[in-house]
Amino acid sequence: MLKIKSIANSLEQWAPPSLALSYDNCGLLVGDPNQTIDKALVTLDVTEAVVQEAIEQQANLIIAHHPVIFKGLRSIRPTTDNQRAVILAIKHDIAIYAIHTNLDRVDDGVNKALADQLNLTNRSILEEASNLYKLITFVPTKDLPAVRNALFAIGAGGIGNYEKASFISSGFGSFQGNSSSSPSIGKAGEFKEVEEEKLEVLLTDTLLPSALNTLNENHPYEEIAYDVLSLQNKNKNHGSGMIGELSEALSSDDFIQYLKKHLGIQLVRHSQPIKNKIKRVAICGGAGFDLLKNAKQKGADAFLTADLKYHDFFEADDSLLLCDIGHYESEHWVIQEIKDFLTRNFANFDLLSTTVNTNPVHYSISIKDGKGKKD
Ligand SMILES: [Zn+2]
Incomplete structure (x- = not known):
């Protein structure tokens, strides 16, 4: 069961x-x-x-x-x-x-579902989470395979489409335990030099606790020497929002129609149409206005999100079309x-x-000021 x-x-x-x-x-x-x-x-x-x-x-x-x-x-x-x-x-x-x-923050979650509806290609995360670590440890040569394989088994050493990535360099470690020690090599009070391998693997923060447990369980030493370094490298698979490309560049008007057709929606609130055609599209399901700066940095022609306020639309300027498609509409996929x-x-x-439409927002549209367009 x-x-x-x-x-x-x-x-x-x-x-x-x-x-x-x-x-x-x-x-x-x-x-x-x-x-x-x-x-x-x-x-x-x-x-x-x-x-x-x-x-x-x-x-x-x-x-x-x-x-x-x-x-x-x-x-x-x-x-x-x-x-x-x-x-x-x-x-x-x-x-x-x-x-x-x-x-929201995995590359195959909420934004993937929305990107699929829009047929976006060449996708990447809009704001990568910078939560990568390097684990460095020093292992007696004979114990290296067991320690390294145990770390690989929990997912350590993953880089993009590669797994089991590691670096090994050889050297000598030394130690001398006090009278309370019980070293696995040599005796208490005895100075030892041991052939060791320096093992380096990459970790996401989600793996860090289990990697340290795994190291404890598989390393032969009573006191394990290890370093955990926080890296500046970005984690390309986790983060907020997504950016991708349309198969063909569209004018602002055509892009709005494209959204309506592909997302089955009636209403798009958007900033003023831009002169350039739209090819690169940034998206963030739900409330994603904070990612507008990332969308601009990554050269997006349009940014699609929800829960935008009046003043938010002024931030779009004329290089990017900012669109609010509705919270439910951006996420129910x-x-x-x-x-x-x-x-x-x-x-x-x-x-x-569920067969229940849980969208708490209802639309009643009548355009009076001439800014709207009738389909
Ligand atoms: Zn949401």
């Missing part, structure tokens, strides 16, 4: 919680990790209607992008939709798991992405996407 913790472990290998932003509240929000799961419902938001759907569908786990408990709950009373959702879930023994900014991921990893697991 499948337990919540198996699903959570799998999701967290995809989008490690350590990637989540500090204000976030992702992970298991309601329920017991040892609870057995019959069926799961995937959604962007947890609303009362979504929990009701889970009850009807007999799904006892809801996997959501947005955390239903976010800023904390001082009481759980049926006064707001999110509180009613939590009450209903608990009453029906339905667990709720959130995979939020951690899924990830529902299928989560479903696909779990289907690949748990062949016989019953998964549903």
